[in-house]
Amino acid sequence: MADLVSHPDEVRVVSKRFGKGAADIETYLKLEGYQAVQKALKMQPDEIINEVKTSSLRGRGGAGFPTGMKWSFVPKESAKPKYILVNGDESEPGTCKDRLILEHDPHAVIEGVMIAGLAVGAQKGFIYIRGEYRYLVDIMRKAITEAYAKGYLGKNIFGSGKDFDVYWHTGAGAYEVGEESALMESLEGKRGIPRIRPPFPAVVGLWGGPTVINNVESIASVPHIMMMGGQKFADLGPPKNGGTRLFCLSGHVNKPGVYELPLGYPMKKLIYEVGGGIPNGRKLKAVVPGGSSTFLLTAEEADGINCDFDSFAKRGEFLGSGGVVVLDDQTCMVKFALRVMKFYQHESCGWCIPCREGTDWLKKTLTRFHAGGGLKKDIDNIKYLAQNMLGRTFCPLGDAAAIPTMSIVDKWRSEFEAHLEGKPCPFDPNAKITELPVLTH
Amino acid sequence: MVISDKLDAFFTDKMKEYPTKRSFLVPMLLYSQDEVGYISDDVIAHLAKKTELTELEVRNVVSYYSMLRTQPIGKFNVQVCTNISCMLRGADDLYEHCKKTLGIGHKGTTADGVFSLEEVECIGACSWAPAVQVNYDFHENLTPDKMNAVLDNYRKRTKQ
Numbered sequence: 326m327a328d329l330v331s332h333p334d335e336v337r338v339v340s341k342r343f344g345k346g347a348a349d350i351e352t353y354l355k356l357e358g359y360q361a362v363q364k365a366l367k368m369q370p371d372e373i374i375n376e377v378k379t380s381s382l383r384g385r386g387g388a389g390f391p392t393g394m395k396w397s398f399v400p401k402e403s404a405k406p407k408y409i410l411v412n413g414d415e416s417e418p419g420t421c422k423d424r425l426i427l428e429h430d431p432h433a434v435i436e437g438v439m440i441a442g443l444a445v446g447a448q449k450g451f452i453y454i455r456g457e458y459r460y461l462v463d464i465m466r467k468a469i470t471e472a473y474a475k476g477y478l479g480k481n482i483f484g485s486g487k488d489f490d491v492y493w494h495t496g497a498g499a500y501e502v503g504e505e506s507a508l509m510e511s512l513e514g515k516r517g518i519p520r521i522r523p524p525f526p527a528v529v530g531l532w533g534g535p536t537v538i539n540n541v542e543s544i545a546s547v548p549h550i551m552m553m554g555g556q557k558f559a560d561l562g563p564p565k566n567g568g569t570r571l572f573c574l575s576g577h578v579n580k581p582g583v584y585e586l587p588l589g590y591p592m593k594k595l596i597y598e599v600g601g602g603i604p605n606g607r608k609l610k611a612v613v614p615g616g617s618s619t620f621l622l623t624a625e626e627a628d629g630i631n632c633d634f635d636s637f638a639k640r641g642e643f644l645g646s647g648g649v650v651v652l653d654d655q656t657c658m659v660k661f662a663l664r665v666m667k668f669y670q671h672e673s674c675g676w677c678i679p680c681r682e683g684t685d686w687l688k689k690t691l692t693r694f695h696a697g698g699g700l701k702k703d704i705d706n707i708k709y710l711a712q713n714m715l716g717r718t719f720c721p722l723g724d725a726a727a728i729p730t731m732s733i734v735d736k737w738r739s740e741f742e743a744h745l746e747g748k749p750c751p752f753d754p755n756a757k758i759t760e761l762p763v764l765t766h
Numbered sequence: 767m768v769i770s771d772k773l774d775a776f777f778t779d780k781m782k783e784y785p786t787k788r789s790f791l792v793p794m795l796l797y798s799q800d801e802v803g804y805i806s807d808d809v810i811a812h813l814a815k816k817t818e819l820t821e822l823e824v825r826n827v828v829s830y831y832s833m834l835r836t837q838p839i840g841k842f843n844v845q846v847c848t849n850i851s852c853m854l855r856g857a858d859d860l861y862e863h864c865k866k867t868l869g870i871g872h873k874g875t876t877a878d879g880v881f882s883l884e885e886v887e888c889i890g891a892c893s894w895a896p897a898v899q900v901n902y903d904f905h906e907n908l909t910p911d912k913m914n915a916v917l918d919n920y921r922k923r924t925k926q
């Protein structure tokens with residue numbers, strides 16, 4: 326059970342029931358539980374979608390796509406059943422927030438699925454939780470059973486004449502399964518190899534039926550939007566960036582933890598006030614703003630940016646998944662780039678050549694480079710390889726591997742240069758150059 | 767029976783929630799592994815029959831997922847995350863410490879069959895780094911000293 330933290334600047338919407346025992350249905354009911362879905366049952370599907378559009382809720386899984394718009398892509402009529410699929414695969418390095426929602430407020434996820442179902446005309450929802458989160462699977466199983474026992478799920482929910490079923494499902498270890506089309510493959514009992522789009526899941530998804538796929542936090546926001554009204558939710562953040570977000574602060578900060586703050590919160594305050602600054606009197610070097618797939622920020626950039634989707638989009642960069650990883654001035658950026666690439670190389674599903682070969686090649690090059698066997702031309706080569714993965718793959722994992730790599734070469738080139746000519750890593754007092762020969766051509 | 771009747775009946779029930787027979791395959795593999803210890807040939811044959819797939823089709827799925835294994839391992843699988851947030855807070859030293867203490871490397875098992883060790887990718891405990899999962903249990907904010915206590919606790923459990 327992960328520790329909870331708090332800070333006076335927090336605005337608790339999604340996390341308001343954290344630590345209150347709301348995983349138990351009786352407690353959840355005392356805390357406004359299952360009222361939002363009853364409200365939604367009295368509304369027309371279009372009204373629900375419009376309320377979510379008004380809220381300007383954007384996907385919390387990483388891409389920040391407007392949720393209301395995503396729902397509106399689902400065709401009204403469909404010969405095949407429609408589905409809601411909750412993405413609880415949470416595996417983006419730096420991200421550990423869906424875990425808290427599933428632990429402390431599982432019924433809010435169930436309720437969110439039901440409301441999404443009413444909005445798009447689906448009668449079934451699946452909640453997919455990564456295999457490593459077994460204790461959360463158990464919590465969710467119990468929550469679903471309780472909801473059925475109360476008659477909130479199943480036939481004729483709340484006397485509306487409508488039926489709704491929610492099921493749990495679990496993975497077995499795979500980052501790539503968090504990608505929406507691979508997620509569907511996995512739920513269908515297959516290897517997590519993505520699907521080519523179009524068709525998009527909203528039109529052809531699970532077992533060929535129209536499917537809405539949303540992150541746990543996005544779905545858990547929905548009941549609150551219904552209760553407080555879309556406009557009030559929207560007003561918490563800057564225009565087009567409604568609501569709050571669970572920021573997972575980690576790395577070199579004094580007070581790591583998951584904090585709920587309004588979108589648009591300044592990164593500088595997040596690190597120095599909420600996070601309590603950098604330990605050991607060190608200085609900030611870099612920030613991973615939203616999981617390992619995002620462009621890294623330099624200390625100067627982090628000082629001036631606000632944490633909302635559009636402030637990042639303006640720079641051609643991404644806010645990402647909420648995983649804010651802080652790096653102090655004693656961190657070796659070459660080593661960091663290597664660890665990130667090792668991850669993507671391990672997780673590549675191997676379907677497309679730029680991703681499969683690119684991640685492997687980059688991992689090998691960065692390993693050699695960090696060990697002191699780098700050549701000057703490698704620096705540009707690393708960037709060139711990464712650039713050639715970008716936009717040339719079937720799913721965005723190739724981009725996810727390329728993006729941090731390119732930004733590290735661009736923004737910390739001098740650190741690559743410091744490793745040249747057999748020089749040991751400047752940040753590792755024990756670094757030895759014994760592993761690999763220095764290439765001379 | 768390869769797996770217990772209880773588990774098998776649970777699978778049969780769950781499979782009804784999906785429009786195709788194979789849909790529940792990934793969880794079935796994981797839950798079978800929890801009971802048997804690994805994905806044995808018998809487990810594959812059993813689940814292939816249950817889902818009306820060929821054994822090869824099931825093997826194809828098994829090989830994709832990193833938690834699934836086709837060999838038995840130690841009673842307690844010590845999974846050390848060395849991904850970015852953990853690395854920044856000392857995961858490399860922690861992993862080295864585990865290697866030395868247990869006398870095994872990545873995916874190794876101690877001679878007494880009590881521990882296995884694995885270096886893993888992010889386990890969703892980044893804000894409580896460095897983190898380790900032993901089987902399904904999370905251990906967070908670790909140091910080598912705290913890790914010793916964790917290992918001792920598991921060792922004690924085998925002696926009871």
Ligand SMILES: Cc1cc2nc3c(=O)[nH]c(=O)nc-3n(C[C@H](O)[C@H](O)[C@H](O)COP(=O)(O)O)c2cc1C
Pocket residue numbers: 383384385386387388389390392412413414415416417500501502503504505506538539540541543544720721722725
């Ligand atoms: C390689 C890869 C991994 C992903 N992992 C996750 C994940 O673990 N959780 C998640 O919600 N979204 C993940 N996504 C994003 C999903 O594809 C999808 O956009 C998201 O679940 C949609 O939900 P949202 O609109 O509510 O954010 C991943 C995407 C890629 C390309």
Ligand code: SF4
Pocket residue numbers: 501519672673674675676677678680681718719720721722723724
């Ligand atoms: S980009 Fe990588 S993970 Fe995505 S489909 Fe291609 S090989 Fe697979």
Ligand code: FES
Pocket residue numbers: 418419420847848849850851852853887888889890891892895897
């Ligand atoms: S990086 Fe180790 S738990 Fe996320």
